[in-house]
C-alpha cells in the first residue's frame with residue numbers, strides 16, 4: 001500500500017468499514033448491572049458506544065480513514081484497531097453517545113499536521129459548538145491549550161457531499177421526534193457519479209438511532225450491498241427500532257447483508273443472532289465489513 005499518487009488506479013479500493021462500537025448509550029456491560037448479558041463471557045456481548053471507521057485507498061492510492069461519529073469510547077476504539085489517521089468525521093446527530101469523543105481527535109491533528117473537517121447538519125453543529133466551545137471558540141480559552149483543530153462543514157438540504165472518492169448521501173431518519181441523518185456511501189468516478197462496480201461493502205448505508213424511516217428516504221436505501229441499522233431491544237422504545245421493527249425494515253430494504261447495531265443488555269448476541277433471517281446478523285465491536 002503506497003502513499004503517493006503514482007500507484008493510484010483512479011478509484012477507491014481496499015475499502016473496509018469497521019464497527020468500532022455497537023452498544024447503546026450506556027455501553028455494555030452497564031455500570032453496576034449483574035444481568036446475564038452484562039456478566040457474559042462472550043466478547044460479542046461487550047459493546048462500546050456506536051461509531052464506525054471507513055478505511056480505504058483513495059483514487060490517488062493514498063490511505064484514508066473517515067469516522068462515522070466519535071463516541072466517548074473513541075480513544076479505546078482507536079487503540080484497538082491501531083488507527084493513526086483521520087481524514088474526515090461524518091456525524092449522524094449530536095447525542096452524547098455519538099460525539100462526546102471529539103476531544104480525542106486532537107491526536108490525529110498532531111499525527112497529520114492538519115485540521116479535520118466535521119460534516120454534520122446545522123442542528124448537530126450547533127450542539128457541537130455548545131459542547132465544544134473550547135474547540136470552536138479557541139481564542140476565548142484562558143490558556144492556549146491542546147485542543148482539537150476542527151473545521152465545521154454544514155450539511156445543507158440533505159445534499160450529497162464527496163470525501164476522498166466517496167459520495168455521502170444524507171438519509172433523513174426519525175429518532176423519535178428528532179430528525180437525524182443516516183448516510184448512503186458509494187465510490188464515485190472523477191465526475192462524482194457512482195461507479196457501476198462498487199468496492200467491498202459498498203454501497204453501504206449507516207443508519208443508527210432511528211425509530212422510523214420517512215417516505216423520502218426509502219429510495220435512498222435501494223440496491224445496498226450492506227445496511228447497518230439500529231436494533232435496540234425487544235420491548236418498545238420511543239426513539240429506537242425494536243428487534244421486530246428493525247427486522248421488518250431490513251426485510252423491506254433488502255440489502256445483500258444487514259448488520260444491526262446499538263443493542264442494549266436485553267440482547268444476548270448468541271441468542272438473537274442465530275434466530276435472525278438469512279442475510280441479517282448482529283454486529284459486534286471490531287466487526288470488519290469488507
Ligand SMILES: [Zn+2]
Pocket residue numbers: 029030033034035036037038039265
Ligand atoms: Zn445488564
Ligand SMILES: [Zn+2]
Pocket residue numbers: 093095175209
Ligand atoms: Zn441518539
Ligand SMILES: [Zn+2]
Pocket residue numbers: 024025050095097098209262
Ligand atoms: Zn445512540
